[in-house]
Structures are given as C-alpha cells and as structure tokens.
Amino acid sequence: MSTARTDSERVELANTALYEAMERGDTAAMERLWLKDPGTDVSCVHPGWPVLRGRSEVLRSYALIMASTDYIQFFLTDVEVSVAGDTALVTCTENILSGGPAETEGELGPLVGQLVVATNVFRRSGDEWKVWSHHGSPVLAGREDEEDDDSAEPTA
Amino acid sequence: MSTARTDSERVELANTALYEAMERGDTAAMERLWLKDPGTDVSCVHPGWPVLRGRSEVLRSYALIMASTDYIQFFLTDVEVSVAGDTALVTCTENILSGGPAETEGELGPLVGQLVVATNVFRRSGDEWKVWSHHGSPVLAGREDEEDDDSAEPTA
Numbered sequence: 124m125s126t127a128r129t130d131s132e133r134v135e136l137a138n139t140a141l142y143e144a145m146e147r148g149d150t151a152a153m154e155r156l157w158l159k160d161p162g163t164d165v166s167c168v169h170p171g172w173p174v175l176r177g178r179s180e181v182l183r184s185y186a187l188i189m190a191s192t193d194y195i196q197f198f199l200t201d202v203e204v205s206v207a208g209d210t211a212l213v214t215c216t217e218n219i220l221s222g223g224p225a226e227t228e229g230e231l232g233p234l235v236g237q238l239v240v241a242t243n244v245f246r247r248s249g250d251e252w253k254v255w256s257h258h259g260s261p262v263l264a265g266r267e268d269e270e271d272d273d274s275a276e277p278t279a
Numbered sequence: 280m281s282t283a284r285t286d287s288e289r290v291e292l293a294n295t296a297l298y299e300a301m302e303r304g305d306t307a308a309m310e311r312l313w314l315k316d317p318g319t320d321v322s323c324v325h326p327g328w329p330v331l332r333g334r335s336e337v338l339r340s341y342a343l344i345m346a347s348t349d350y351i352q353f354f355l356t357d358v359e360v361s362v363a364g365d366t367a368l369v370t371c372t373e374n375i376l377s378g379g380p381a382e383t384e385g386e387l388g389p390l391v392g393q394l395v396v397a398t399n400v401f402r403r404s405g406d407e408w409k410v411w412s413h414h415g416s417p418v419l420a421g422r423e424d425e426e427d428d429d430s431a432e433p434t435a
Contacts, residue, residue: 160363162363163361163363164359164361166359166361166368166370166398168370168396168398168414168416170416170419171416171417171418171419172396172418172419173372173396173418174357174359174370174371174372174396174398176359176370201330203320203322203330203332205319205320205322205411207316207318207319207365207366207402207411208364208365208366209363209364209366210363210364210365210366210400210402212322212400212411212412214322214324214330214332214412215330216329216330240324240328240329240330242322242324242330242398242400242412242414244366244368244398244400244412246363246366255361255363255368256368256370256398256400258324258398258414258416259416260324260326260327260414260415260416260417261327261416261419262327262328262329263326263327263328263417
C-alpha cells in the first residue's frame with residue numbers, strides 16, 4: 124500500500140477489503156482485518172441480529188455466514204469516510220446479491236437481492252486501519268434517492 | 280458532571296442522555312448532544328432507514344420522529360462501552376415501549392414493544408462526549424440470551 128495515500132483512501136481500501144474477504148469466504152483475511160487489541164473490544168451487528176462482541180464471537184459469526192453462503196457479492200454505493208485522529212467512520216450502502224443452496228447439485232440456488240446500510244468503525248493500528256465495529260441493517264422504509272420523502276416510517 | 284468520573288462512565292451518561300432527550304421530545308438537548316465539528320460529519324441510521332448524514336439532516340429526522348411519537352420509553356440493557364483515545368463506542372439493546380396516536384382524544388394509543396440494537400459512536404469534544412454516529416436496527420433473528428443457537432438466519 125503506497126504511503127502517498129491519504130488516511131481516507133486507506134480507510135476506504137480497508138472497508139472494501141472487509142467485503143472482498145466475505146465474497147471470497149476468506150476467514151484468514153477476516154482475522155487480519157479485525158482489530159486485535161486487548162484493551163479495545165470489537166463488536167458486530169449483522170442485519171437483524173443482536174450485538175456480537177469480542178473477536179472470537181465476531182469471527183465465528185462470519186465463518187458461520189460464509190460457510191452457509193454459496194455465493195455473495197457486494198456492490199458498495201454511497202461510501203462516505205469520516206476520519207478523526209486514529210478513528211475512522213465509514214457509512215455505505217451494501218447492494219447484496221447472494222445465492223442460497225442449490226436444489227440441484229453443482230448448480231447455484233436462486234439469487235436474492237438485499238439492500239443493507241452499514242456503519243463501519245476503523246481504528247488506526249500502526250500503519251493499518253483495522254475494523255473496530257460493523258453494524259449492518261436492512262433498509263425497510265424509504266430509499267436514499269427519496270430522502271425528501273417524509274412518509275418513511277417514523278420508528279425510533 | 281464530576282471530574283472524578285471515568286471516561287467510560289461519562290460516555291455512558293452521554294449515551295443515556297441521548298435516549299432521555301428522545302423520551303422528552305427535547306430537540307434542543309438533541310442539538311447539544313450531537314457533535315458539532317465542521318471537519319467531522321455525523322451520521323445516523325434509524326431502524327429500517329437509509330443512512331442520514333450531517334447535523335441538519337440527522338436533527339431533522341429526530342424532530343420528525345419525536346413530533347410523530349406520543350409516548351416513547353427506552354429501557355437500555357446490555358450496555359457496553361469501549362473507549363480508545365478520543366473516541367468511544369457504545370453497544371446496547373434498546374427495549375422500546377412506544378405509543379402511537381390515540382383513537383380517542385386525550386388518551387394514549389396502544390403501546391407497542393420493539394427490540395432494537397444500537398452502535399453509538401462518541402467523540403471527545405473538550406470536556407464532553409458528543410454523538411458522532413448512531414446506528415439502530417431491529418432484532419429479527421435470534422436473541423442475545425440464545426447466542427449458542429446457530430439457527431439464527433445467516434444473512435450477510
């Protein structure tokens with residue numbers, strides 16, 4: 124990674140790497156990407172899930188999801204990076220295309236589209252930016268291109 | 280606020296204040312609680328909503344939610360605070376009890392329970408901790424007291 128890159132660019136690369144690791148089902152990459160600091164516990168919320176805390180629980184959840192996913196692709200849009208000191212906050216929309224188990228062996232199951240928004244927090248660790256927190260949630264009401272539409276369900 | 284309090288305690292108070300402001304429908308408190316820093320944009324995801332960015336859009340969303348909510352109470356459980364330098368990350372479960380519009384004037388509408396998990400990021404600003412990001416999402420699959428139950432829906 125070139126040192127000429129700005130923090131913001133490096134954070135965005137780390138954010139992309141998180142989703143690429145998931146697409147590849149790469150548990151080793153996932154272990155490298157998440158923060159490993161005894162004083163700072165990581166946390167993770169997958170869409171619709173409760174909070175998971177600590178590296179072992181978080182990495183176990185990714186291993187579980189990746190093991191049960193035959194195909195998954197993330198098209199990230201609306202990526203915004205905000206850096207403050209040694210912390211960075213990324214918000215983005217995950218346009219997910221995933222395939223479930225095939226009914227016929229050797230074939231891919233039906234593809235399902237899903238719209239998820241994520242807040243990902245990164246922490247500077249030496250030369251690298253590591254994932255401190257991931258929170259993803261399904262978009263149920265309104266759309267980003269309809270942000271002037273006040274009819275979005277006003278839940279708390 | 281006593282200076283004898285630890286950062287972690289002060290962050291937890293700021294986190295509680297966020298929900299109390301919402302319960303009171305206190306837009307002025309909400310404006311004080313959210314980070315006001317030209318270089319660091321705030322972001323907010325309400326359950327099921329797309330990402331909102333910037334103070335004006337975020338505060339407008341709270342005003343909208345509070346205006347359309349007759350009664351709302353948050354019972355926070357499982358609050359965990361992680362402080363790293365000038366940033367703090369809070370995860371918690373929001374056990375929400377809210378009342379919609381009443382059918383009969385002067386009465387409260389039916390109360391609705393809702394289970395939401397939140398990741399709240401705070402930034403140290405002088406002596407205070409201000410909200411940098413809130414991300415809340417509905418818990419749809421599994422429960423925290425059933426974390427050994429692997430049947431939770433493995434969505435990404």
